[in-house]
Structure formats: structure tokens, C-alpha cells
Amino acid sequence: MTTLTPILTRTWDHPRSWTLQAYREAGGYRALDKALGMEAGEILTMVKDASLRGRGGAGFPTGLKWSFMAPPDGGPRYLVVNADESEPGTCKDIPLMMANPHALIEGVVISSYAIGCEHAFIYLRGEVVHVYRRLLQAVEEARAAGLLGDDIGGSGVTVDITVHAGAGAYICGEETALLDSLEGRRGQPRSKPPFPGAAGLYARPTSVNNVESIASVPGIVLEGVDWFTGMGTEKSAGFGIFSLSGHVRTPGQYEAPLGITMRELVDMAGGMRDPDKELKFWTPGGSSTPIFTAEHLDVPLDFESVAAAGSMLGTRALQVFDETVCVVRAVDRWTEFYKHESCGKCTPCREGTWWLKQILGRLERGEGSEEDLDKLLDISDNILGRSFCALGDGATSPITSSIQYFRDEYVAHLTHGGCPFDPAASTLWAKDGGTKETVSA
Known part of the structure; x- marks a missing residue:
């Protein structure tokens, strides 16, 4: 069995782990002290050499993303932390910020210094008010201790943080929609190019990174590149x-x-x-x-x-x-989410997710025909790669894969005129209604 690596989660069960005192007792902010004695370019090189890949989903190399920012021109540059964790089933950034917010704050200060940013933003999912309050408290603690603000630790480095709560739109997890929302506009994906690295927040060079990605930076700075690459695989380090x-x-x-x-x-x-x-x-x-x-x-x-x-x-x-779960019903519920959360900007996603939900609902009720399965695949194919952002693509994934692996279960809904699934027995009712057929997982 692979050994667990409690690093970001190491102090989660400690009393008052979210406080500055507890974080410092566990070695917190030592990485910041080290980073302030380094050149900004050295930190960027360390993150690139460590092959840290974005932990928010796409897996793009974090250091490479930083290096793609437009060169300094004397104007402001921004780091924006995407903490709008809204993907169904995803629950890593919110507990991290709740139990260990200073790991994120230390990572923000170091990362901001590396890219030449003096004002960073944390864009948080608005529903998690308790996390919002905890982050605000942690930022105030860090500012009062001289870990944020002007001339941090006498180094001449200036970094401050604004914590912003969104209004609960899943689409704002897409980085350019997040930037529009942060600017006070309706959250919708932007056409690219220009990419945020060239013209992001307030049309200035911006790097948008996931919470876990930024929280991983202090460990790389403090322990070194070899420490980080010593975990994981050759191409997926850490x-x-x-x-x-x-x-x-x-x-x-x-x-x-x-x-x-x-x-x-x-x-x-x-x-x-x-x-x-x-x-x-x-x-x-x-x-x-x-x-x-x-x-x-x-x-x-x-x-x-x-x-x-x-x-x-x-x-x-x-x-x-x-095996007690009906895959058709599970996919139908996911699809309802993506239909509801579509921002409506592009036709493939706005119209496509609506039709996917109508057809799936029909199939789940045992209506329609087997041709509807091909129609689902056809609509999915017309959405995939043709929408402004990845929400449309993501909506197709559970549908196409579930038909690939569980087509018989879809057909069984049609054969029996409704959901034939008996959760208590993990079986499908037989067509004659007298016996049951076991569904293979």
C-alpha cells in the first residue's frame, strides 16, 4: 500500500489549527523567510523545476504558467487564487482553507513575490460563509504580524491580499469568468486570446491558480525541488x-x-x-x-x-x-446540474445541455427509444470542443462514458417502461415482472 503524505493536511486535527500561532508552531512561514532572501526568478525556477502541475483540474505546469505572463512594464501584475470550488463531489480546497488557511496565505505571498505581484486576490465560493470568515480572520492575523503589507520582514517586498466572495455561480470556476465576476461584471467566459497572462484582471498580466497549487509552493521553497519530485511519478510529481x-x-x-x-x-x-x-x-x-x-x-x-x-x-x-446505484439516474442528476449552471453565452452549451437533460429524463422514465442513445452521443459530439469553456465539455463526459460502459442499463429502462432498478437487491426487474436479472457492474 502506498504511504500517505500528510503535508498540507498534517495539522488538520490539531486544536485551533487555523490560527497563526498553531501554523507557526508547525513550522509555518519559514518558507517565506527563506523566499524573501532569494531572487524572485529563483523561486519561479524552483517551481518550474519541481514540475508542480495545477491542482484545479487542467494540470498545466504552474511555473510555466507564471513564466507566460507578459514581462513587467511598470504597471500592476496580479495573482488570483481560484477558490470557487463548486464541482459536484470536489471537496479539497474548502477543508484546506478551513483547517489551514495560513498555508494558502504563505503560498500567496511567496507566489506573488515570484511573479512581481503586489496585490493578490482570493476568489471564494460565496456559499461557504464560514470559510470566508476564517480566511478574513487569517489575513488580518498575517497583516497584523507583518506578514502582509508593505516591506514584509524588512525585505522591501509588498504584498497584500483581498478575499472576495462570489455569488454562487459554478461558471465562475472558469478562470476568465472568475475575472469578469471579480471586476463586477456577470461571470461569463472570455474569448481567448488574449489570455490572462497577457490581459487578465483589469486588463493587466494575471496568473489564476488553484488553492492547492499555491499552498504547495511553500513546501517546494523550504524543502527543495528534489523533495517534491521524490514523490509522485516522473511526469506527475508531488x-x-x-x-x-x-x-x-x-x-x-x-x-x-x-x-x-x-x-x-x-x-x-x-x-x-x-x-x-x-x-x-x-x-x-x-x-x-x-x-x-x-x-x-x-x-x-x-x-x-x-x-x-x-x-x-x-x-x-x-x-x-x-451496485445499488442506477447509473442512468446518477448521470441524469449530474446533467441537470450542468444545464442549470450553463451561463448561456454559447449556443452549444446553452442549447446542448438543455437537450441532453430532456432526453436523459425521458430515458430515465422509460420513454423514448434506443435511438435516443445515439442522439445523446450526437449532441455530446456537437458540444465537445465547440463551447467557450470546459463546462460544455464536462457535461458530455459522464453521458458518453456511461453509455460506453452501461448501455445495457439504459436499454433496460426502455425495455421495462421505467427505471427497472431495485436498489435494495442491486438487480433489474425482468421483463415479465416475475423474476429479476442481476445487473453486471
């Missing part, structure tokens, strides 16, 4: 927080090296919630990634291996479903 939810005995956040397998994580979580039920399907990166089945339990959870197996590592939101 560690990550894996969020297990659903039908496991002990759901929660498991911080482990990239490349760990789902089988190992399920074992760490105590196995399936009901040991008599088999795992049926699971999501490797949240509901916007193609689903996996039991045959994928030994796929290494790193960017390359998951992609080679036909899905995406995404946010490492591992939702586990046992």
Missing part, C-alpha cells in the same frame, strides 16, 4: 489531496503521492460501506470527467495514466458508487 465520497466506509480527504491507485485508496478508506456490495462505477476527477468502473481500480492516479485510460484526473474528486 502529492495531492484525494477526496473520497460515496459508498466507502470512511469518506474524507486522503493526501497521497500522485500515482496511487483507487484500489489502495478504497482500502485506506476501510473498503466499501457495505462489504456485500461491489463497486460499480466511480469518478476519477469529479462529475465532469468520464466515469471509470471496477476494471480501472489499478490505474495509477496521475495525469498521464488516467488520460491513457480514457478519463481525466481533474480535481481528484473520487465519488464511489456501489
